[in-house]
Amino acid sequence: MDRFRKILLINDNEGAQVAFFLILLLCLGTGMAIGRGTADALFLKRYGIEYLPIMYLLLSCIYIVFFVIYAAFVDRLSSERFFLILLVLQAVTLSAIWLIIINGSSEYVYPAYFLLYELISEIILIHATFYIGQNLDTLQSKRLMPIILAGYQMGMVVGGLILVSVVPVIGVENAIIIWLLLISVSAILLISWHKKRGESPFYIPPSRSRRNRVTKAIKEVGQGLVFTRQSELLRNSSYALFFMVIMFYVLSFSVKKIYSESFENEAELTRFFGILVASANLAALFLQLFVTNRIIEKIGVRKSKLIFPVTSLVSYFLLIINPSFYIAIVASINNNSIMPAFRNPVRQMFFNVLPGYMKGRARATSVAIVLPVAMFVCGGLILYLQTANDPALIIYIGFFCAILYFLFCVRMGKVYVSALINNMKEKLYIPSEVEPELFLDNNDRIYNALLKGLQNEDEKVSLSYAKIILRVFPNYSLDPVFKRIQHTSVSVADQMVRLIPPGSDESIINMLLTHADDRDDHFKATIYDIIFSDHADEYKDLIDAALIHSNPRIKSSGIKGALLQSSDNLFKRGMNTWNELITGGIHQQMAAIEIGYLLVGINDNYKPEMAEQYKNMYAKVIIDADAEQRKQIYKAMSLQKNEQKKSVCHAISIDIESHDPELRARASTCLHLLPNDHIREDIIWSALGDGHGGVRNAALDCVEQLTGNSIYKYHEWILNHKKGTPRAQKILLQTMIKHGINHSALEQIVESKVNYASILLSALETLIGEKDNSSAKYMMQTLIDERLSQTIDLILIAMEPITGSDVLSIVRAGLSCQDDGHKANAQETLQNIDNNQYIAILTSLVERNYKKTTKLGYGRKFNHARDVLHWCVENGDSWLGQCGSYAITTSPQ
């Protein structure tokens, strides 16, 4: 039983639900087959084939009325209640028809029965699909709908067999009673299921609306027309439906004519229809259960869409060559087996790519306008052509429509993928381009809002606003910023004043000088730094005074100024003061550390000696330095090139794991100063995978420094799955892509990661199959699943430049958003990307059903969960390995 369930892709908890839907559709399908055979036979034999085109004309009008009414009321009630009402109405009208036939009171009852059957067959199937849709989620629908609809086909087979065996005994007209009984059983089933399970889970009660429901339904049809004009997919879909309907009914008329002429009485004809319905639906059932899904999976939705048009063309071709009884059977198989097995499910999938607001309205338009108009045209054409000299002309017209249908299906396939991508892009809110000018529009409203933000009591908030207002309104914001500085802490005042870019504007410099004494010496030193950085030569006196100031911080500002100005004498005095700081106490040394970066720019005569002095100073100071001081030390050290002393390396390896992200980031900028060994590499990987973007970027800068911007070094790193978490690998990969790595290197990464992902999947399946309920097992399962998704994400990132479009970024967004509908659409989009050898494997991996027999020979078989755990320890990244090691100690032998 389990094996059977697995073959049919039914999950553990879905058995009862699927069984219920199957039985319900089985009853409905059986009834429909009886209706099909009896309605056709009674109409053809007691009324005449020549009136069939009139039936088409009438049906087209009836369809419009009924579908508008259906659309108006379908969401007013839960779908099961609506279903029940439909079944009751069906039973009442059928009873009336049966009574009239039995009494023989009117010959018009036969066309009435024919029309009733055609209407019921459409509405019941549409509503059954809608009803099932309200009981399944999107992914369940995709997986289970073909199997559930197979129940309907099964019913048609049973119904066909009833026609063959029972009708000769009870007569054609009394077969209607069996249909009535089946309707009653369906209604009872429906009531009892929902009594137990409650309302359909995905039914959304409509909001109260005073508007007339019929008017609203008509309006929706009109809106659907507007969408049809706008959407290329809908336009082509409507044309395809139009020609398909004509082609279908012309074929249906032609074969019915042949059958009508081949049998003498209604009992024989009914018996034949029974055999035909049973065998055609048996074929459809077989196709739906075992072929449709597999073909769609193998060749994709786009190509599957062409199966029915092609078989229809073949049917017409054969009918033109030889319009015989047996060819008519082939054409009937096309209409009754191929169409339900391929055309219907694929069309449903095409509609799924449309946005939700468009889908319902588009469907309403096609059902209420396109289908009836096509039927009307078809009825009119046949009626007219019946009078023509050459009866074969009807078939030629049908053939011509079949060609047009094929061409529009081809066109639909072409626009399908772009519609799918656009829908996902819209739903996932992926912006095309951000217009920066939007934020720079100098208007009072924005200025006042920023000003208000600047006055915020929270200093950090205020600082953030200061950054923006100084950048967007540099000319108007100095005064308010300086006013705000009076009331902030010294630290924030210092950060805020650094935001002021003086450039060559003398008024700003004067303003800075005016405010230099507003706060403490640290603030003053910051203002000196700002002024000296661009105007050192103009303020030599100030530099001179700073060099002899008692505060080491102001001294360091003076040194900066002395190094930047042009007088030799002042330069030498600056160097002497610098030496004083290096050899002074902790405060002097910290001030020297703060200007350590100036070493890079000084004369070579001074550099080696001072560099050595600095190295010794770092090693000494860092031992007792607090976190804030170490940040300063790392900032200065980051510009050093050579390996540092042990105490410094020790401090870096500890600070890289600090909870303070700024300290981690600063320490990350000094990773190149560690000895070149595996410990350094592990620390770099850890920093690249850090949970703080600042730390990751600092580590990345450091890696760039180490590898001399050689992207091919990263390439080797990424190929090693053991190194770094997927997050670390992702940042490296994105950097490589930014630097323009070539496609062959990216393909190598893709291949390697696909291989890795397939092993992860195999590992995951092994763990799932294990009967161990320990937390260690579930943890490993969760972790491997996570790693699988992350690796797939890496593959998609690497593939994006290869495919040369942004489609994969949309797919990534769809896959990671966890919304079932978007996930399904992302998978579908992925499947439709052409010209890439990895797409098929990737699609399987995404759908988590990777088969181990692929042309790349990937995949690894694990015999036991312990094999998986050992593999994780030996081949996984540090977290996977760490968890695997622990899980081994607890897993059963």
Place this chain on the structure above:
Amino acid sequence: MNMPDLFEKILLLKRSDIFSEIATDDLRFVADILEVEQYFSGDRIFEKNDKGDDMYVIISGKVGISLGNNSTKNDLVITMGKGESFGEMNLLDDLPRSASAVVIEDTSVLKLSKMKLRGLIMSYPELSLGMLKSLSLRLRRTTNLISDTPD
């Protein structure tokens, strides 16, 4: 913290709505700041309108949520068991509790303090991205429920 504890805690967090989208690598930091608390049947973990500072994940036992102030077991709107969490929204907003939590059976919970979590987020902002993703997922589901019309 030993590994079994860590695994249990990570798995419990992973099952909760608010942390479900955070990778286990990052959840280990959250697991580090969780505290175990014991309650007995009839205890009240928090009251409606209390200042809410913590989120709870049930390790064992049963907890009921009631919308009243002096509620009894009969007034419970929902009963939660192992692996379920409550009080998540208070991690993000500063509003008072909108319901009371009553212990139905002796219960062990993992408590996550808002202040500690905020500190952790400052240090590892990637955590907040995961939380945003979870919340966004919840919002999308609600939006879909409200806006989707059957077709």
